[in-house]
Amino acid sequence: MNKIFFILSVIGLFTVTSCSDYLDQQSPDELTSNNFWRNKADAESALAATYSQLEGAVDEWAFAEVKWPVEAYREDVNELGSDALNYQNWVELSTFTYTNGNSQFSTYWKLNYRGISNANQVIDKLPQIPATTITEADRTQIGAEARFLRAYYHMKLLLNWEKIYIRNKYITKESDLSVSLSTRAEAWDFIINELKAVAAVLPAKQPQDKTGRATSGAANSYLGFAYLTRSYEETAQKQNFLNEALTALNKVQGYELVKDYVSMFDGTTKNTKxxxxxxQFSETTANGAFYRNALHYWMAAAELGGWDEILPSAMLVNEFKKEGKIATTGNYDTRLYSTIFFKDPYFNDVNNPLVLGTTYDEKFGGADKPVYRRYIPNTQEKMNQEFTAINIPLMRYANVLLMQAEVLNQLGRTPEAIPYINKVRERADMPVMTGTTANAVQAQIEHERIIEFPLENYRFYDLRRWGKTKTALDAVGRTGFDPAKNNFYPIPLTELQAN
Incomplete structure (x- = not known):
């Protein structure tokens, strides 16, 4: 899904203003929500605008400056780089000194609700497209994708706020805005019911011209994640939710782990198995298109030509190294080398210079400063480009496997969980795990999730699910975290003022 349109924001404005006075005359060539929905192409354009809000794609420069400060700075696996310290609203996310006026999570809130609004308009307006200009199969699938995105945006909000507003209808008048904050149970019910419904409709695989759009695999993966998360929140129904999670995750079929791990994050491959x-991002600029971003500068350390905004913590590096050089390659866990540039013979081989075409010591002048490799292009030439188009994996099969392991272990089916863990380890050239008890398996799952998903921003949700957030943050000196205040962000001040 590479085409991004922003027509919906315009339509929304006309929807509200056109109701203000019955004497108003509407120009026949003016685009409104009433005359836009003519055929399948219009519906596809509107759906593209809904996809365009994924992960807060504000613009090419600000793309990284909302998602990663809001989601990643509070994790114990990350530290602020030198330049990030210049931005107080970023620093306070890391030190947990923010107020409800913080601009970063206020924007995060706004962008996800914009995505919900776009989805609601697609769902609301699809039925009015004449049957002569769209097949019922296309109408059904476009509607299912819009519902998937509506559930996804609600889930992103619920993972970061204790209570949210459920927006399940397209707002056309002021009175529609007046709804109460939902309970978490109500919000989970809405998200789960949406994902269940669309999982039965979405295709297992999208055709090539729709690559990146929602599938039944995506719906079932997030459904499993929702049930797993909820099982820890509502312990009275834990067994039921865990069984539902396993049912959903077991339906995720047809995917494989990719051996070339780093290629999923440096732009050399996209939409892998x-x-x-x-x-989705794209290098194309045909007809004035612009689907790129400056994420590589935000992620890269200064020594690589970046802005030095985020660094791996010492805790993360130590977690990668704690099993020692026991991989079949004779090195540490292969994921370490794919995730972090660090001082090691692997990165100082002059015959195979892997640090943007040179060695680690040459880049870092002999210093030992571990930095992220993820979302960094594989050559200095590409790194120096103003914009790149590296895709952002949001749900990978490795996540499904580790969630299956966690669910099985929580259900008391520990022996069945171990093969899922070992499958993930095998890709990283690591031997099978040791230990067979439920506690040993849970500890191994926690280890694998730490080192499998840096910068994919699952760590905070994992820690909160396990009830270990404060312990983990205290261990790295982040003692400002108070679960009562910081497990969730406060409702943004801008939202409170608007309501």
């Missing part, structure tokens, strides 16, 4: 749902 491991990718279940992925944020």
């Amino acid at each position: 491991e990718s279940i749902f992925e944020r």
Whole structure:
């Protein structure tokens, strides 16, 4: 899904203003929500605008400056780089000193609700497209994709706020805005029911011209994640939710782990066999298109030509190294080398210079400063480009496997969980795990999730699910975290003022 349109925001404005006075005359060539929905092409354009809000794609420069500060700075696996310290609203996310006026999570809130609004308009307006200009199969699938995105945006909000507003209808008048904050149970019910419904409708695989759009695999993956998360929140129904999670995750079929791990994050491959749902970007600039971003500068350390905004913590590096050099390659876990540039013979081989075409010591002047490799192009020439188009994997098959392991272990089916863990380890050239008890398996799952998903921003949700957030943050000196205040963000001040 590479075409991004922003027509819906215009339509929304006309929808509200056109109701203000019955004497108003509407220009026949003016685009409104009433005359836009003519055929399948219009519906596809509107759906593209809904996809365009994925992960807060504000613009090419600000794309990284909302998602990663809001989601990643509070994790114990990350530290602020030197330049990030210049931005107080970023620093306070890391130190947990933010107020409800923080601009970053206020924007995050706004963008997800914009995505919901776009989805609601698609769902609301699809039925009015004449049957002569769209097949019922296309109408059904476009509607299912819009419902998937509506559920996804609600889930992103619910993962970050304790209570949210459920927006399940397209707002055309002021009175529609007046709804109460939902309970978490109500919000989970809405998200789960939407994902269940669309999982039965969405295709297992999208055709090539729709690559990156929602599939039944994506719906079932997030359904499993929703049930798993909810099982820890509503312990009275834990067994039921875990069984539902396993049912959904077991339906995720047809995916494989990719051996070339780093290629999923440096732009050399896109939409691999491991990718279940992925944020699309493209280098194309035909007809004035612009689907690129400056994420590589935000992620890269200064020594690589970046802005030095985010760094791996010492805790993360130590977690990668703690099993020692026991991989079949004779090195540490292969995921370490694919995720972090660090001082090691692997990155100082002059015959195979892997640090943007040179060695680690040459780049870092002999210093030992571990930095992220993820979302960094594989050559210095590409790194120096103003914009890149590296896709962002949002749900990978590795996540499904580790969630299956966690669910099985929580259900008391520990021996069945171990093969899922070992499958993930095998891709990283690591031997099978040791230990067979439920506690040993849970500890191994926690280890694998730490080192499998850096910068994919699952760590905070994992820690909160396990009830270990404060312990983990205290261990790395982040003692400002108070679960009562910081497990969730406060409702943004801008939202409170608007309501």
